[in-house]
Amino acid sequence: MQQILNFLIKYRNLLLYLFLLVIALVFTVQSHNYHRNTFIHSTGRITGSFMDTRSGIYDYFDLQDQNQRLSEENARLRMRLLELADSLPGPEQTTYFSDSLPYTIQPARVIKNDYYKTDNYITIDIGMEQGVEPDMGVIAPTGIVGIVDIASDRYARVISILNSQMSLNAQIKGTSTIGSLKWEGKDPYVMSLQDVPRLAQVKKGDTIITGRQSTTFPPDILIGTVKDARLVENGSRYQIDVALFNDMTDLGYVSVIKNRDKAARQVIDTLGTNE
Amino acid sequence: MNSSFLNNLLRFVVLLLAQLFLFDQINFMGYINPMVYLLFLVLYPLENKPAYFMLVAFFLGLIMDTFQDTGGAHAAACLTLAFTRPFWLRLVFGEGYAMKNIKLLRSPLDRLLLFLILCVNVHHLVFFGLVIFNNQQIIYTMKLTLVVGLASLVVNSLFLLLFKPKFKS
Numbered sequence: 001m002q003q004i005l006n007f008l009i010k011y012r013n014l015l016l017y018l019f020l021l022v023i024a025l026v027f028t029v030q031s032h033n034y035h036r037n038t039f040i041h042s043t044g045r046i047t048g049s050f051m052d053t054r055s056g057i058y059d060y061f062d063l064q065d066q067n068q069r070l071s072e073e074n075a076r077l078r079m080r081l082l083e084l085a086d087s088l089p090g091p092e093q094t095t096y097f098s099d100s101l102p103y104t105i106q107p108a109r110v111i112k113n114d115y116y117k118t119d120n121y122i123t124i125d126i127g128m129e130q131g132v133e134p135d136m137g138v139i140a141p142t143g144i145v146g147i148v149d150i151a152s153d154r155y156a157r158v159i160s161i162l163n164s165q166m167s168l169n170a171q172i173k174g175t176s177t178i179g180s181l182k183w184e185g186k187d188p189y190v191m192s193l194q195d196v197p198r199l200a201q202v203k204k205g206d207t208i209i210t211g212r213q214s215t216t217f218p219p220d221i222l223i224g225t226v227k228d229a230r231l232v233e234n235g236s237r238y239q240i241d242v243a244l245f246n247d248m249t250d251l252g253y254v255s256v257i258k259n260r261d262k263a264a265r266q267v268i269d270t271l272g273t274n275e
Numbered sequence: 276m277n278s279s280f281l282n283n284l285l286r287f288v289v290l291l292l293a294q295l296f297l298f299d300q301i302n303f304m305g306y307i308n309p310m311v312y313l314l315f316l317v318l319y320p321l322e323n324k325p326a327y328f329m330l331v332a333f334f335l336g337l338i339m340d341t342f343q344d345t346g347g348a349h350a351a352a353c354l355t356l357a358f359t360r361p362f363w364l365r366l367v368f369g370e371g372y373a374m375k376n377i378k379l380l381r382s383p384l385d386r387l388l389l390f391l392i393l394c395v396n397v398h399h400l401v402f403f404g405l406v407i408f409n410n411q412q413i414i415y416t417m418k419l420t421l422v423v424g425l426a427s428l429v430v431n432s433l434f435l436l437l438f439k440p441k442f443k444s
Contacts, residue, residue, distance in 0.1 A: 013325045017358040020333045024347035024354060028405045031346025040340045040347065047341050050295060058300055114344070116306035116419070117406045121344040157344065164409075185407075186415065188305075249305060 032119050033165070041150055041157055042112060042123045048155035052125055055111040059252070066252040073141035103218050104258045106130060108138075110251040111155075115188040120160040122146055124254065127154045137216040137257040143223055143246035144168070145254050147216055156256075162188055162248055169211035170223055170242075175201060178211045181223065181242065188248045190227065196238040202229045208242050215262045215269075279320055287335070290315045295342055298430065307423055309430040310398070312339060316356050317394045317431070318379050321372070325361070332357035348405035356398045363393040380439055387439075391431055399424040 008015065027040050042051065059066075112123040126132055128151045138145040138158050146158040146166070159166060162183050170181040170193055179196040193208060206226040210217040224242040232239045259265075294312040301308050316332055336350030343349065364372050367390045368382070379387065399420045407416045 013329070013358070016326055016329055017354065020329060020354050021351055024333070024336070024351035025405075027340065027347030028351065028408070029346070031344065031348075032408050040337060040344075042341055042344050044341065051342065054296055054300070057296075112342075112344075117345070118408055118412075123344075185409070185412065249302075 043152040043155040043157050051111040102260050106256045113251050115249050118164050120162045122158040122160050127151050127156045132156045138254050140246050140254045169214040171211035173207040173209045191242045193240040215265050307426045309426040313398050314431050329357045352398045352402035355401045395424050395427050
């Protein structure tokens with residue numbers, strides 16, 4: 001007994017170090033796992049309000065650029081609206097505020113963004129009070145951004161598409177070829193579209209959009225263009241480098257998408273796989 | 276509540292705020308954000324108990340982790356720096372550093388810089404190792420450690436020069 005006590009006293013610093021190190025490593029490993037609710041995250045009230053203030057200051061340097069982007073998006077949307085105007089059943093307002101739309105969109109501001117790590121996260125300034133829930137999709141004016149991971153009262157954390165755990169259903173525009181979109185790490189402007197069959201028609205410059213199998217994102221949201229394609233796994237599949245439309249290193253305002261039919265579609269999906 | 280404690284507390288708060296509000300937003304060349312908060316650990320008083328020091332380092336790291344969503348990478352890096360600091364002190368200031376009652380800020384600049392280099396290296400290596408967390412990207416980890424470490428070193432040295440009392444020898 002005496003010896004054990006002596007041992008503990010002699011090595012107490014080492015033991016304390018190892019104990020705390022194990023805690024830190026557990027947190028780290030958790031943070032590299034998808035959908036493991038971590039203990040240490042940036043959506044707390046204090047952390048969130050700090051970052052809110054910070055981005056309030058730094059956003060001033062970027063105002064003109066953000067305005068430009070938003071007004072460009074406005075113009076694009078207005079053009080699509082004019083195109084649809086004939087086929088809309090009533091005045092434009094009734095359509096926008098009716099409950100019959102499958103997707104509802106909520107604007108948000110990015111208050112923290114990362115892109116040099118293996119697993120990057122974004123923090124936005126709306127949370128459960130505004131109806132944000134985990135697994136909702138997040139898009140920017142020019143393309144997809146990520147998926148909501150943790151939502152607290154006033155802030156939410158988004159898994160960036162620049163995260164090694166991210167895998168998205170994507171499609172080559174104009175064809176029915178689908179694949180899964182992943183990030184290889186390092187380059188924040190390029191992602192890779194994997195598991196594309198060898199017989200698919202792939203051309204440089206083709207547009208990549210979100211696929212119809214995704215329950216998180218509406219179909220036909222822009223992602224990027226084909227930059228390079230090569231055959232992998234003994235030539236059985238394509239791996240396609242996708243240059244993103246979105247500049248993930250410079251995010252200002254984003255939209256959080258809620259899918260009304262998500263629960264229903266997920267039930268149908270599980271029915272399919274059980275057979 | 277002596278002045279050393281207050282001094283320390285002030286340094287903790289100021290460096291943390293400087294890190295969060297200023298140095299985390301630099302994004303020089305896209306990803307280079309010098310880390311100044313670890314200067315707190317470098318300059319932490321020598322005479323305090325190592326166990327306290329490690330606990331303080333751990334919580335400082337956790338605070339940084341909550342802001343950067345890095346899990347426990349900052350905590351592990353700070354903790355390792357705190358645990359290995361006596362070893363680097365012995366290396367730089369000689370075997371009897373504890374006896375000599377050294378004040379770190381008043382020690383010669385060359386020794387202080389050498390000590391800083393060692394500390395920054397240990398911290399950044401552990402930090403980026405855990406952030407990248409991929410043994411196939413060791414080269415990338417090394418590159419980040421080197422480049423960001425260099426930036427941290429420059430900024431921390433400037434801080435040291437600013438706060439170092441004038442030499443009286």
